[in-house]
């Protein structure tokens with residue numbers, strides 16, 4: 001019989017995984033649909049994080065405020081079952097669960113939403129693109145990997161701003177001796193790189209009908225178990241089986 005699980009790590013992507021929407025797109029769909037349209041036009045020629053940074057500058061230049069951005073984040077779809085599921089899992093003591101957020105959104109979007117759901121203490125660490133409001137109310141956003149410094153060495157297809165696989169490995173290096181089991185919750189094609197690094201006792205909770213499901217079926221190569229879900233209530237259900 002396998003040894004019992006005493007510690008587990010839950011790694012969460014944010015957009016369309018923990019939250020039921022995509023923060024980068026939602027902000028502009030609500031506050032400036034014409035900028036949202038422009039993002040669609042430019043997304044193949046401008047790196048995504050840079051594109052959001054420049055779109056935030058454009059929003060600010062036409063009078064968009066910090067308060068509008070924060071309000072728009074607080075009303076973004078977020079399933080109550082997700083709040084319940086993560087809260088109950090964190091409170092359970094056997095096994096003990098650590099939460100790690102790994103996201104291509106940004107620090108302000110994520111922390112504003114987590115606070116509005118009472119989840120501001122959920123994560124041990126949040127690794128994402130740095131962002132902060134300046135005194136004028138402009139949300140200044142930068143890539144996690146500075147374009148003027150050394151670049152990551154990912155060959156799996158991660159965007160230049162961050163390799164989620166390398167970030168997961170670095171997190172595990174910072175938290176030795178590691179965890180008996182890792183559960184990765186994701187939906188996007190950029191969640192494929194980190195899950196290639198998971199072991200046979202680990203598990204990915206893959207949201208259906210999005211980029212990650214496509215890459216798993218087309219490229220394969222996973223050692224971890226795969227469970228599929230569509231609604232947050234199913235993540236809550238699976239979390240209930242992990243204690």
Ligand SMILES: [Mg+2]
Nearest residue numbers: 013015016188
């Ligand atoms: Mg996502």
Ligand SMILES: [Zn+2]
Nearest residue numbers: 154158163193
């Ligand atoms: Zn990568």
